[in-house]
Amino acid sequence: xxxxxxxxxxxxxxxxxxxxxxxxxxxxxxxxxxxxxxxxxxxxxxxxxxxxxxxxxxxxxxxxxxxxxxxxxxxxxxxxxxxxxxxxxxxxxxxxxxxxxxxxxxxxxxxxxxxxxxxxxxxxxxxxxxxxxxxxxxxxxxxxxxxxxxxxxxxxxxxxxxxxxxxxxxxxxxxxxxxxxxxxxxxxxxxxxxxxxxxxxxxxxxxxxxxxxxxxxxxxxxxxxxxxxxxxxxxxxxxxxxxxxxxxxxxxxxxxxxx
Amino acid sequence: xxxxxxxxxxxxxxxxxxxxxxxxxxxxxxxxxxxxxxxxxxxxxxxxxxxxxxxxxxxxxxxxxxxxxxxxxxxxxxxxxxxxxxxxxxxxxxxxxxxxxxxxxxxxxxxxxxxxxxxxxxxxxxxxxxxxxxxxxxxxxxxxxxxxxxxxxxxxxxxxxxxxxxxxxxxxxxxxxxxxxxxxxxxxxxxxxxxxxxxxxxxxxxxxxxxxxxxxxxxxxxxxxxxxxxxxxxxxxxxxxxxxxxxxxxxxxxxxxxxxxxxxxxxxxxxxxxxxxxxxxxxxxxxxxxxxxxxxxxxxxxxxxxxxxxxxxxxxxxxxxxxxxxxxxxxxxxxxxxxxxxxxxxxxxxxxxxxxxxxxxxxxxxxxxxxxxxxxxxxxxxxxxxxxxxxxxxxxx
Numbered sequence: 001x002x003x004x005x006x007x008x009x010x011x012x013x014x015x016x017x018x019x020x021x022x023x024x025x026x027x028x029x030x031x032x033x034x035x036x037x038x039x040x041x042x043x044x045x046x047x048x049x050x051x052x053x054x055x056x057x058x059x060x061x062x063x064x065x066x067x068x069x070x071x072x073x074x075x076x077x078x079x080x081x082x083x084x085x086x087x088x089x090x091x092x093x094x095x096x097x098x099x100x101x102x103x104x105x106x107x108x109x110x111x112x113x114x115x116x117x118x119x120x121x122x123x124x125x126x127x128x129x130x131x132x133x134x135x136x137x138x139x140x141x142x143x144x145x146x147x148x149x150x151x152x153x154x155x156x157x158x159x160x161x162x163x164x165x166x167x168x169x170x171x172x173x174x175x176x177x178x179x180x181x182x183x184x185x186x187x188x189x190x191x192x193x194x195x196x197x198x199x200x201x202x203x204x205x206x207x208x209x210x211x212x213x214x215x216x217x218x219x220x221x222x223x224x225x226x227x228x229x230x231x232x233x234x235x236x237x238x239x240x241x242x243x244x245x246x247x248x249x250x251x252x253x254x255x256x257x258x259x
Numbered sequence: 260x261x262x263x264x265x266x267x268x269x270x271x272x273x274x275x276x277x278x279x280x281x282x283x284x285x286x287x288x289x290x291x292x293x294x295x296x297x298x299x300x301x302x303x304x305x306x307x308x309x310x311x312x313x314x315x316x317x318x319x320x321x322x323x324x325x326x327x328x329x330x331x332x333x334x335x336x337x338x339x340x341x342x343x344x345x346x347x348x349x350x351x352x353x354x355x356x357x358x359x360x361x362x363x364x365x366x367x368x369x370x371x372x373x374x375x376x377x378x379x380x381x382x383x384x385x386x387x388x389x390x391x392x393x394x395x396x397x398x399x400x401x402x403x404x405x406x407x408x409x410x411x412x413x414x415x416x417x418x419x420x421x422x423x424x425x426x427x428x429x430x431x432x433x434x435x436x437x438x439x440x441x442x443x444x445x446x447x448x449x450x451x452x453x454x455x456x457x458x459x460x461x462x463x464x465x466x467x468x469x470x471x472x473x474x475x476x477x478x479x480x481x482x483x484x485x486x487x488x489x490x491x492x493x494x495x496x497x498x499x500x501x502x503x504x505x506x507x508x509x510x511x512x513x514x515x516x517x518x519x520x521x522x523x524x525x526x527x528x529x530x531x532x533x534x535x536x537x538x539x540x541x542x543x544x545x546x547x548x549x550x551x552x553x554x555x556x557x558x559x560x561x562x563x564x565x566x567x568x569x570x571x572x573x574x575x576x577x578x579x580x581x582x583x584x585x586x587x588x589x590x591x592x593x594x595x596x597x598x599x600x601x602x603x604x605x606x607x608x609x610x611x612x613x614x615x616x617x618x619x620x621x622x623x624x625x626x627x628x629x630x631x632x633x634x635x636x637x638x639x640x641x642x643x644x645x646x647x648x649x650x651x652x653x654x655x656x
Binding site for chain 2: 064139141166248259
């Protein structure tokens with residue numbers, strides 16, 4: 001089984017703030033990390049490989065420095081790594097991104113199973129997985145929390161729904177996005193780290209993946225960001241005073257009429 | 260691409276300091292852009308001499324946007340009921356349709372849908388496309404995606420809205436991809452831009468730390484998934500009249516490569532969380548599973564639902580379906596009681612629409628107090644048991 005895991009390098013979202021004066025993203029000193037959901041996708045791929053055999057390729061689209069994330073993935077068990085990187089990709093929305101990724105995947109020979117995290121923590125769109133499946137013309141299952149069986153050309157899995165879960169069966173090739181409940185990712189082994197350090201990363205540009213330049217980057221993106229601003233929070237902040245008993249009594253009096 | 264006017268550039272380096280990606284540097288007295296540039300535009304905004312500009316080439320999209328008209332709402336239907344978010348979307352959809360002087364239509368996909376179309380009319384739809392087939396009894400991305408794509412291609416709506424639910428966020432991106440349409444995920448505000456009638460779609464990003472407004476100037480339909488419990492539904496009006504259109508798709512379009520073997524409703528508590536009038540939530544301040552048990556007790560006494568911050572879920576005190584916030588559920592109850600929750604922005608975005616927010620926390624500087632209607636600075640282990648006691652007495656009265 002040939003498995004491709006799509007990973008994204010993201011800024012650690014909890015550190016990102018909008019500078020109120022300049023209205024720009026103040027990301028100084030913000031660390032770049034592997035998107036946490038992608039780490040679960042990678043772990044699941046490595047587990048499937050360990051149990052059923054096969055290879056795990058990690059694929060990332062991003063600037064050259066995304067190589068660090070790919071090496072991290074290799075240290076955690078991926079066999080090889082592909083970076084798709086080109087200035088022409090800058091400004092891509094999810095539509096242009098899925099085009100680019102699908103071209104890259106075709107270029108490296110396709111896969112039986114493609115795994116992605118359910119969403120990236122910077123954009124939070126959750127659109128690349130399903131969009132990529134559509135581009136590849138393969139079936140898609142979102143929010144996979146468990147892979148049960150993976151033999152004989154099909155996979156049985158469970159997908160998380162708002163009110164419970166669905167048990168599904170899907171013929172390969174297919175694309176899944178996974179939730180973090182699916183597994184506990186391993187820490188890189190020393191051997192893995194050594195391998196990651198030495199591994200040559202296959203780097204592809206727009207020409208390598210035979211992309212139609214019109215469909216890339218800002219030009220190939222139907223959506224445009226027109227404004228970025230800080231969220232408004234309600235500012236009430238009315239504090240109760242007194243001893244714990246007194247505060248509880250006040251709160252009770254306020255709440256009781258609402259019940 | 261990012262164009263730098265080296266005549267205008269004074270080499271001040273503000274852009275270099277602003278760039279998250281380290282993609283712009285001052286060399287030989289002027290800015291130089293490198294490979295890491297993502298065209299985010301931060302540098303353009305801060306440049307004081309207007310030396311930077313993002314050049315947008317002419318659109319490659321050939322959609323004839325004037326041919327597309329009307330507002331559509333995908334009315335999610337699962338396990339015998341219309342999702343509440345669909346009713347909310349008819350509320351905002353009505354407003355958008357009226358502004359565009361166009362009809363509001365709903366698309367209902369499923370099996371055994373008798374009477375459900377009328378329900379959507381009562382909540383604001385002028386027209387309901389009903390696609391009722393046993394093959395659509397279970398949701399699959401293939402079949403639902405095909406049906407909605409085909410309908411949209413045939414009728415050309417200007418706007419398509421869907422709930423940002425597990426189902427909506429799963430198959431709507433496929434529909435957008437096959438229609439070559441722009442899609443904005445998880446919107447919290449939708450408006451029409453006056454000058455050109457474009458849909459302004461606002462959504463949180465970076466875990467809720469920033470908001471972004473997005474438009475799709477050259478493609479149609481303009482598609483958005485919308486976060487549940489953000490939009491207000493219309494008051495039900497059974498006198499409202501609308502047209503029900505029964506649609507029979509090609510059988511081949513109902514075939515799915517994903518088979519649903521079983522569809523299980525789990526843990527009724529979690530199902531009720533988003534619809535509960537009272538929500539009691541616990542966070543890191545409860546210290547352990549035993550501490551979190553107080554939250555369940557208070558929720559029981561009040562007849563409310565249990566929620567948790569991400570910290571409590573990650574610690575394993577309560578399962579993920581109870582998580583409220585950017586990566587969990589959004590709730591808007593009448594009363595939200597936050598116990599031992601500091602109030603990271605990721606949590607606040609999921610609960611700040613509650614009517615009344617009560618915060619109990621040891622740290623007076625905790626951001627949760629910024630959104631609290633009533634705040635108590637104190638030890639949760641002292642305050643919460645007293646509250647439980649107080650409400651128990653009330654119940655016994």
